[in-house]
Amino acid sequence: MLRDVRDDGTALDVVGIGNALVDVLSHEADDFVATHDLVKGAMTLIEPDRATQLYEAMGPGIEVSGGSAANTIAGVASFGGRAAYLGKVHDDQLGVVFAHDMRANGVVFRSPPATDGPPTGRCLIIVTPDAERTLNTYLGASAYFSPGDVDAELIELSRYTFLEGYLFDRPEAKAAYRTASEIAHGAGRKVALTLSDTFCVERHIDEWRPLVADQVDVLFANDAELRALYGIHLDHAVDRARDEVETTCVTLGPEGSLIVTSEGIVEVPPHPVEVVDTTGAGDLYAAGVLHGMAKGLPLAECGRLGSIAASAVIGHTGARPGQSLAQLA
Amino acid sequence: MLRDVRDDGTALDVVGIGNALVDVLSHEADDFVATHDLVKGAMTLIEPDRATQLYEAMGPGIEVSGGSAANTIAGVASFGGRAAYLGKVHDDQLGVVFAHDMRANGVVFRSPPATDGPPTGRCLIIVTPDAERTLNTYLGASAYFSPGDVDAELIELSRYTFLEGYLFDRPEAKAAYRTASEIAHGAGRKVALTLSDTFCVERHIDEWRPLVADQVDVLFANDAELRALYGIHLDHAVDRARDEVETTCVTLGPEGSLIVTSEGIVEVPPHPVEVVDTTGAGDLYAAGVLHGMAKGLPLAECGRLGSIAASAVIGHTGARPGQSLAQLA
Numbered sequence: 001m002l003r004d005v006r007d008d009g010t011a012l013d014v015v016g017i018g019n020a021l022v023d024v025l026s027h028e029a030d031d032f033v034a035t036h037d038l039v040k041g042a043m044t045l046i047e048p049d050r051a052t053q054l055y056e057a058m059g060p061g062i063e064v065s066g067g068s069a070a071n072t073i074a075g076v077a078s079f080g081g082r083a084a085y086l087g088k089v090h091d092d093q094l095g096v097v098f099a100h101d102m103r104a105n106g107v108v109f110r111s112p113p114a115t116d117g118p119p120t121g122r123c124l125i126i127v128t129p130d131a132e133r134t135l136n137t138y139l140g141a142s143a144y145f146s147p148g149d150v151d152a153e154l155i156e157l158s159r160y161t162f163l164e165g166y167l168f169d170r171p172e173a174k175a176a177y178r179t180a181s182e183i184a185h186g187a188g189r190k191v192a193l194t195l196s197d198t199f200c201v202e203r204h205i206d207e208w209r210p211l212v213a214d215q216v217d218v219l220f221a222n223d224a225e226l227r228a229l230y231g232i233h234l235d236h237a238v239d240r241a242r243d244e245v246e247t248t249c250v251t252l253g254p255e256g257s258l259i260v261t262s263e264g265i266v267e268v269p270p271h272p273v274e275v276v277d278t279t280g281a282g283d284l285y286a287a288g289v290l291h292g293m294a295k296g297l298p299l300a301e302c303g304r305l306g307s308i309a310a311s312a313v314i315g316h317t318g319a320r321p322g323q324s325l326a327q328l329a
Numbered sequence: 330m331l332r333d334v335r336d337d338g339t340a341l342d343v344v345g346i347g348n349a350l351v352d353v354l355s356h357e358a359d360d361f362v363a364t365h366d367l368v369k370g371a372m373t374l375i376e377p378d379r380a381t382q383l384y385e386a387m388g389p390g391i392e393v394s395g396g397s398a399a400n401t402i403a404g405v406a407s408f409g410g411r412a413a414y415l416g417k418v419h420d421d422q423l424g425v426v427f428a429h430d431m432r433a434n435g436v437v438f439r440s441p442p443a444t445d446g447p448p449t450g451r452c453l454i455i456v457t458p459d460a461e462r463t464l465n466t467y468l469g470a471s472a473y474f475s476p477g478d479v480d481a482e483l484i485e486l487s488r489y490t491f492l493e494g495y496l497f498d499r500p501e502a503k504a505a506y507r508t509a510s511e512i513a514h515g516a517g518r519k520v521a522l523t524l525s526d527t528f529c530v531e532r533h534i535d536e537w538r539p540l541v542a543d544q545v546d547v548l549f550a551n552d553a554e555l556r557a558l559y560g561i562h563l564d565h566a567v568d569r570a571r572d573e574v575e576t577t578c579v580t581l582g583p584e585g586s587l588i589v590t591s592e593g594i595v596e597v598p599p600h601p602v603e604v605v606d607t608t609g610a611g612d613l614y615a616a617g618v619l620h621g622m623a624k625g626l627p628l629a630e631c632g633r634l635g636s637i638a639a640s641a642v643i644g645h646t647g648a649r650p651g652q653s654l655a656q657l658a
Contacts, residue, residue, distance in 0.1 A: 024426075026433075027651065060403070060430040060649060063392035074389070093422040093448070097353075101389040104355075119422070320389060322356065322646070 001082055001108060002157060010189070011157045012108070013081040013294035017150070017180055018069025018164040019142035019173070020087030020111075022094045025125040025133075025279065025317055026059045032126060033134055040128070043135040043197040045169060051138035054124050063094075064318040065101035066123050067142070068196060069164040071280045071319045075287025075309050077106040078325040081294060084108035084154045086180075090141040094120040101320070111149060114141045125279055127317065133279040135197075139170065146172040147179040155180055156187040159294045160218070162286070165196030168204045181215045192218035194286055195225040202228055213244040218293065220286045222251045238265070247299075249289050249306070251282055257306065259289070259299045268303030271311035280319025284309035288325070305329055330411055330437060331486060339518070341437070342410040342623035344487040346479070346509055347398030348471035348495050348502070349416030349440075351423045354454040354462075354608065354646055355388040361455060362463055369457070372464040372526040374498060380467035383453050392423075393647040394430035395452050396471070397525060398493040400609045400648045404616025404638050406435040407654040410623060413437035413483045415509075419470040423449035430649070440478060443470045454608055456646065462608040464526075468499065475501040476508040484509055485516040488623045489547070491615070494525030497533045510544045521547035523615055524554040531557055542573040547622065549615045551580045567594070576628075578618050578635070580611055585636065588618070588628045597632030600640035609648025613638035617654070634658055 005011045033040045036057055046054065055061075065074075067087060076083040085102055089095030091113040098120060102109040121140030125133050145167075155161050161184040167173040184191050193216045195201050201208060208229060212219060219241060223234050226248075230237040234250075238260055241248035248260040256270040288309035292302030308328050312321040334340045362369045365386055375383065384390075394403075396416060405412040414431055418424030420442040427449060431438040450469030454462050474496075484490050490513040496502040513520050522545045524530050530537060537558060541548060548570060552563050555577075559566040563579075567589055570577035577589040585599040617638035621631030637657050641650040 055429060058429075058433060060394065060433045061426070062647065063426060065389065097390070097392060100384060100387075104387060104389045317651070318391065 005157070010159045011082065012084050012154065013158065014073060014076045014160045014162050014290050015084040015086065015154045015158040016069035016073035016162040017086045017167065017176065018067050019121060019137070019139055019166050020070060020089045020098055021067040021121045021123045021137065021142060022098055023064050023066030023123045023125050023279070023319060024055065024061045025064065025127060025277070026061045027127045028059060030128050033128060038126060038134045038136065039199070040134050041132050042199050043137055043166065046136050046138050048138060051122070051124060051136070054136055058124065058126070062317060063097070064320060065098050066319050068166060068194065068283050069162055070102065071283035072162060072287045072290070073107055074102065074105045074320050075284045075325060076291045078321050079287065079291040079305065079309070079329060080326040081291045084158065086111050086145070086149060086151055086154065088114055088141050088145040088149060089120040090114045090118065092119050094122065095141070108154065110151070114144060117141060117144055127277045127279065131275040131278050133277060143170045144172065145176055147176045150176050150179045150183065152183050155183045155189070158189060160190050160192050160290055162192045162290060164194050165200050168207070169200065185215070190217040191215055192220065192290060194220040194282065195229060198224045198228045201225050205229070217246045219245045219248045220282065221248070222253070222282060226250055249286070251285055257285065257303060259303050261299070266299045266303060268300065268307055271307040273311035273315045275314050277317045278314055280313040281310045283319060284313050284321065334486070339486055339488050340411065341413050341483065341487040343402060343405045343489045343491050343619050344413040344415065344483045345398035345402035345491040346415045346496065346505065347396050347493040348450060348466070348468055349399060349418045349427055350396040350450045350452045350466065350471060351427055352393050352395030352452045352454050352608070352648060353384065353390045354393065354456060354606070355390045356456045357388060359457050362457060367455060367463045367465065368528070369463050370461050371528050372466055372495065375465050375467050377467060380451070380453060380465070383465055387453060387455070391646060392426070393649060394427050395648050397495060397523065397612050398491055399431065400612035401491060401616045401619070402436055403431065403434045403649050404613045404654060405620045407650050408616065408620040408634065408638070408658060409655040410620045413487065415440050415474070415478060415480055415483065417443055417470050417474040417478060418449040419443045419447065421448050423451065424470070437483065439480070443473060446470060446473055456606045456608065460604040460607050462606060472499045473501065474505055476505045479505050479508045479512065481512050484512045484518070487518060489519050489521050489619055491521045491619060493523050494529050497536070498529065514544070519546040520544055521549065521619060523549040523611065524558060527553045527557045530554050534558070546575045548574045548577045549611070550577070551582070551611060555579055578615070580614055586614065586632060588632050590628070595628045595632060597629065597636055600636040602640035602644045604643050606646045607643055609642040610639045612648060613642050613650065
């Protein structure tokens with residue numbers, strides 16, 4: 001795939017960088033969230049002891065490869081896009097599962113696994129009857145992704161470099177983020193960012209406002225995250241995003257999404273689906289939009305692909321599509 | 330649970346013994362089966378190299394605790410029955426997943442994990458568009474279950490000891506089977522066996538005919554397995570089972586099942602469901618029937634519980650129910 005270089009010097013559509021995690025999902029009653037002091041709907045970082053304790057309390061689980069940007073990249077590949085991923089797993093059973101699933105999706109994944117340090121990271125996901133997911137992440141090996149792990153060749157070969165906001169939760173990953181962004185822009189490529197999580201935005205608000213304005217070409221956020229970034233009503237947040245970012249995609253849950261540029265606002269309808277588990281909905285929306293943008297499609301069509309991809313994971317348990325997105329598109 | 334001994338001296342309804350496996354499932358097109366020389370619908374034992382090769386060829390997977398008897402036992406517990414399981418995992422990440430999921434189902438699982446030898450076993454499951462599952466099992470640590478691992482206390486405390494035919498594929502596990510059967514009968518308990526797989530029956534046909542006649546009180550088989558055991562038409566196989574076994578449960582796929590005793594034949598209708606993946610259907614049918622029998626319910630009611638439990642796993646990917654069977658019953 002990498003040798004098939006196109007006229008613009010790229011061989012890839014999107015390369016993603018993020019925390020490489022395996023998801024452990026269980027469906028629980030509403031009171032589980034309160035009993036275990038979870039922050040419903042959010043992503044909370046947890047330490048190993050807490051992870052062990054919470055896992056013991058969870059019901060029988062299913063294990064599926066996850067990680068926000070990794071889900072997006074798997075989605076791009078499922079659409080038939082050319083995609084690569086950078087992230088760190090350990091050389092253990094869950095690391096093998098993560099790497100297998102990326103490559104089985106057709107994703108270029110050549111980050112070497114760590115042979116010392118903590119095990120492969122995992123995200124303990126509680127899905128409540130309202131289909132909301134509550135994320136509890138033990139970063140494990142993924143937290144040790146550092147600037148030295150940034151694969152400059154893949155970034156230079158990609159039309160878009162896609163970064164997840166969760167990277168900002170660790171200094172080394174944050175440094176890697178900046179390195180990747182500089183390489184991408186230095187090669188004349190675009191940088192896309194997802195804000196990931198409202199609390200994540202609030203944890204890093206002072207760094208993020210200038211970073212988004214200066215370094216981000218395509219911004220993904222849900223309405224709460226965008227308001228967390230700009231601290232005002234959605235209308236005003238959208239106006240501000242339009243001033244500062246080339247393209248901003250705002251997801252609105254069951255109401256669809258908006259794609260905002262200096263040209264105007266494209267309203268994207270949702271793709272109807274019976275909601276089972278919203279895990280990965282935002283990740284897959286980004287997959288559809290980025291796949292479309294990398295192909296140079298009109299924004300309304302990019303949004304349509306985003307809605308289709310999101311619906312493909314909302315209808316089942318887990319954050320990766322169970323069928324080829326290319327066939328659904 | 331074990332201290333709550335009932336009038337008949339039991340504290341458990343069912344204890345299961347089998348190969349402790351984690352399933353890795355992927356949906357594949359029909360030609361995958363031919364391309365990789367798989368035996369469609371059957372369980373084939375594979376060595377580590379073959380497992381690695383096949384896994385590399387498989388698409389993105391989901392990992393869920395499996396193992397035939399383990400699925401049955403998880404089902405009994407999901408009905409609210411008192412259940413225990415004996416089987417061997419390694420002290421590794423997949424072993425932790427298996428043990429967690431058993432205990433999270435409310436199953437007594439106290440078999441210590443192996444700290445040397447091969448890793449936790451896994452079953453690579455290919456689900457084709459017709460919802461048929463093709464099993465490729467790398468036994469790993471599970472193959473080292475031996476007579477010394479038979480927990481006599483749990484067997485003596487259980488109304489039923491449930492054994493999977495797959496145990497016969499390894500000499501040590503076969504010896505453990507005989508030990509468990511003797512302990513159960515010595516304590517005045519019943520022994521149940523599932524024939525597991527047509528090829529498995531054929532591999533051990535000479536040992537199985539006398540063993541079923543002498544040591545099995547409740548036999549589970551699908552129609553092909555029962556015919557493999559008795560080598561004749563289904564009607565004749567049923568007659569012969571009736572002569573040799575106290576209770577024989579014959580599953581007939583979408584046509585439901587038969588429960589055969591010297592008193593007659595109970596015809597059990599299937600529970601309607603949209604078929605997604607038949608993995609675990611037979612295992613869960615056995616769960617419902619055994620749960621009912623341990624409660625002393627009429628055979629027609631036992632069969633109804635079997636049909637409900639089977640339908641609960643046929644409708645999704647994976648062999649364990651996603652919701653409480655007690656609520657469906």
